[in-house]
Amino acid sequence: MIVSVVSMPEGTVARTHVSEARERLAASRFLLVDIELPVEASPDEQPVAHQLGLEAEDLAWLGREGESARAEFLGDSAGFVVPVVEAGEITHVHAFVTERYLVAAHRGPIGPIGSLIARLPHERPSDTVATLFLLLEEALGTFRRSAVQALLEVEDLEDEMFQRRHPRQVLRLTRLRRRAALLHHSLLPYLEATDETITRRMMSGTFPEERQRLARSYQRAARSVLADIASLQDASRRAFGSYSSLVAGEQNGVINRLAIVSTIFLPLSFLTGFFGMNFTYMTDELESKVVFWLLAVGLQAIVLFIALYVLHRTRLWRKLRDDGPDEQ
Template identity: 70%
Template sequence: MMSMPEGTLTRGHVSEARERLATSRFLFVDVELPEESAPGEQPIAHLLGLEAEDVAWLGREEESVRAEIFGDGGAFVVPAVDTDRVIRVHALVTERYLLTVHRGPAPLIGNVTARFPLESPSDSVAMLFLLLDEAMETYRRAAVQALLEVEDLEDEMFRRRQPEQLYRLARLRRTAALLHHTLLPYHRVAEETVTRRVMNRGFQEERQRLVREYRRTANVVLADIESLQESARRAFGSYSSLVSGDQNGVINRLAVVSTIFLPLTFLTGFFGMNFAYLTDELESRAVFWLLAVGLQVVFLLIALYVLHRTRLWRRLREDDGDLDDE
């Protein structure tokens, strides 16, 4: 619990939080529940004395997307990134307090409370937008970090391609999909709810400014995630191009080798035939060495000369060197 505006942070039992919620004028309360709900677990709304607020969803595990405003309050299920997983923080805001509930540790809350002395939120709604902004920041940091990893991987691929790079790219693409699929549904619901609220003439100018800043931050984060997805697709395309290039190099080498040995194969097959001219006329050892061996040597020298003049041999050696490096 944090009393505002003095920013006094205290820890206590849920019963103490219930008393403070009923009496305090400006309060931030964070409740950490076990990661898995226990059988017979009482609803957190009942423990905090909020049955009249119609918030039975508060702390429920299967609750994934929510952003609605009712009367002088609002209810949100805010996604945030914690390392390689997405956590969801349930937030209930009124004119007097901001209540957050989450299962398991949520570093997001620590980041928010650390910003309180610097931001000095004027009321509970400003505290809520501070929470929303920090949640967007976790997505932005995750997207930027993954984007830098993709760029580094792409540079490594062009220097030296390795099979494990494909696995790392697949993991980063999965990260991009996770960020996009968890943020976009929440963003759509929150955008619709906030837009509808801003259109009311009685909406305060200060809160309109908070909404504009939140929208700008959310759009930037979505752009970063889309950039990450595009970079991951481009990196996969680059990897496929490099593999195709290597395969083309192998095919070219096989074609060159086949071109060299095709005349030799023809001569070997020709002189291996048993027809009358070969068996009756070409019986001397000199004729055998001249035709059977000499022609093959001549064809081989001609092929090597052509390779040298067209620089195909040098290209072949360079490709062999690249394969050895891999």
């Protein structure tokens, strides 16, 4: 466990022991405590709330592995389980805020926490609630960046498909589509919970105006991130449609070529089959080699010439020639 204590509003960071963090939580009036837990929970791991002396707050969920999204007010405090995107994976930051302190717990290093701590000396939030909204916005930023990056990848992949289609592109599109679904599935329940909680709190009449402004700003940012994820989903569907259209176009090209081949070879096959299956006619009626060449070979040459002439007049042959380079 790594415990970092940030003195506010100066933003001074200090690594400390959990016992000292517990003492400062009891005495300080404005404090941020960041707790980095091991990635894998050990069987004998003590609850974070117990180690910080917060047993009376009913915080058994704080730092517990496998917690789902949460956003709830608990009297004069609030608890959140905030999803974030870290190294392409979805993880969670647990946050508990009161009027005097903000406690954040997570497993392994989390980018939004580092970004928040770096912003604090410049932002200088007025209280713990303002600090909490900064943390929530940092978490939203991870979803926005992931969605925008995936959207750009989809657009580049779609351009690449029109230049040269390859079966591996379907696998890449599938992964990007799954990423969009993962972002949406992870973020939507959390945003619904926070929106319901914040709206109910704003309607209570006891929510200060400054905090209402922060809440409205956060809700606008949340809707913007959802719109970015929706754009990613639309782009991935459009790219799949483009790929299907390209495949259908190539299939139509193959069908056209087969039609051209059949135009030439079906009459020849008929003539070859006729003479090949009528041996009596060939032995009894064909009096010389000249007659054989005229009927068996000359007739096929005439049919071939007529077929090529028809293809030339209908421009199918030209279309076959023009479509050739596109396949390379």
